[in-house]
Amino acid sequence: xxxxxxxxxxxxxxxxxxxxxxxxxxxxxxxxxxxxxxxxxxxxxxxxxxxxxxxxxxxxxxxxxxxxxxxxxxxxxxxxxxxxxxxxxxxxxxxxxxxxxxxxxxxxxxxxxxxxxxxxxxxxxxxxxxxxxxxxxxxxxxxxxxxxxxxxxxxxxxxxxxxxxxxxxxxxxxxxxxxxxxxxxxxxxxxxxxxxxxxxxxxxxxxxxxxxxxxxxxxxxxxxxxx
Amino acid sequence: xxxxxxxxxxxxxxxxxxxxxxxxxxxxxxxxxxxxxxxxxxxxxxxxxxxxxxxxxxxxxxxxxxxxxxxxxxxxxxxxxxxxxxxxx
Numbered sequence: 001x002x003x004x005x006x007x008x009x010x011x012x013x014x015x016x017x018x019x020x021x022x023x024x025x026x027x028x029x030x031x032x033x034x035x036x037x038x039x040x041x042x043x044x045x046x047x048x049x050x051x052x053x054x055x056x057x058x059x060x061x062x063x064x065x066x067x068x069x070x071x072x073x074x075x076x077x078x079x080x081x082x083x084x085x086x087x088x089x090x091x092x093x094x095x096x097x098x099x100x101x102x103x104x105x106x107x108x109x110x111x112x113x114x115x116x117x118x119x120x121x122x123x124x125x126x127x128x129x130x131x132x133x134x135x136x137x138x139x140x141x142x143x144x145x146x147x148x149x150x151x152x153x154x155x156x157x158x159x160x161x162x163x164x165x166x167x168x169x170x171x172x173x174x175x176x177x178x179x180x181x182x183x184x185x186x187x188x189x190x191x192x193x194x195x196x197x198x199x200x201x202x203x204x205x206x207x208x209x210x211x212x213x214x215x216x217x218x219x220x221x222x223x224x225x226x227x
Numbered sequence: 228x229x230x231x232x233x234x235x236x237x238x239x240x241x242x243x244x245x246x247x248x249x250x251x252x253x254x255x256x257x258x259x260x261x262x263x264x265x266x267x268x269x270x271x272x273x274x275x276x277x278x279x280x281x282x283x284x285x286x287x288x289x290x291x292x293x294x295x296x297x298x299x300x301x302x303x304x305x306x307x308x309x310x311x312x313x314x315x316x
Binding site for chain 1: 277296309313
């Protein structure tokens with residue numbers, strides 16, 4: 001179906017708050033639901049997996065803040081009153097934490113292939129900071145879309161290659177399809193906040209799909225962690 | 228998979244202690260764990276530091292016993308390994 005066939009939906013701040021709240025809750029449930037098995041094992045992969053969800057919860061908290069500010073006040077008025085401080089700081093924090101949540105998810109799968117080289121995570125922090133700064137400096141829709149497309153493609157390739165490495169192939173079902181779907185929705189959600197008009201027509205569909213993927217991950221996590 | 232190896236070694240070692248009525252001499256544990264002396268020393272220090280085991284003294288002799296955390300690890304070991312495999316971590 002063509003995109004223009006969908007009615008333009010204005011979900012309103014209530015729905016946005018509810019959606020962000022559900023994502024924050026799911027992310028925190030994953031983080032705290034895996035606390036015991038991490039404390040017992042001190043397993044690095046588990047550490048990065050948990051951090052990914054913690055960072056995603058923080059990013060969504062700031063997403064909520066950005067939406068609340070833009071919905072409640074006129075952005076230009078806010079920026080005039082508090083130059084840079086609110087709007088740009090929220091955008092920077094959102095971009096940094098959401099990019100890092102994706103990088104931590106990649107690293108949770110990738111770390112065992114790096115033969116003890118844990119310095120790569122610092123490179124990911126540097127890239128996330130650079131992306132957050134670029135999002136503020138280059139106030140351009142195409143730049144945002146290109147950046148996020150690049151982020152998704154590199155994340156997908158990393159996870160696909162890592163989970164198809166025969167040396168580390170696990171005996172059980174592959175989870176990489178859900179990971180890639182999960183990454184896609186993470187990236188689409190970043191785009192939806194940076195370029196609100198881009199996904200306006202399919203926002204409700206995006207939110208419902210995102211929540212479905214999150215619920216699948218949450219269900220798997222809680223079932224497997226035994227909590 | 229060095230880290231996975233570490234978890235397996237941890238499980239084996241704690242299980243040896245448990246199966247020895249939770250009271251074992253360090254020399255016996257070293258022999259049963261099939262580790263080199265230097266590797267065992269390093270690993271044993273980690274077990275103490277992370278509070279998986281305690282040292283108990285009976286007269287002049289030193290024994291090793293599991294802590295509640297050690298028992299908990301054995302109880303949850305399968306869940307931990309299944310989780311790591313399920314999510315490819």
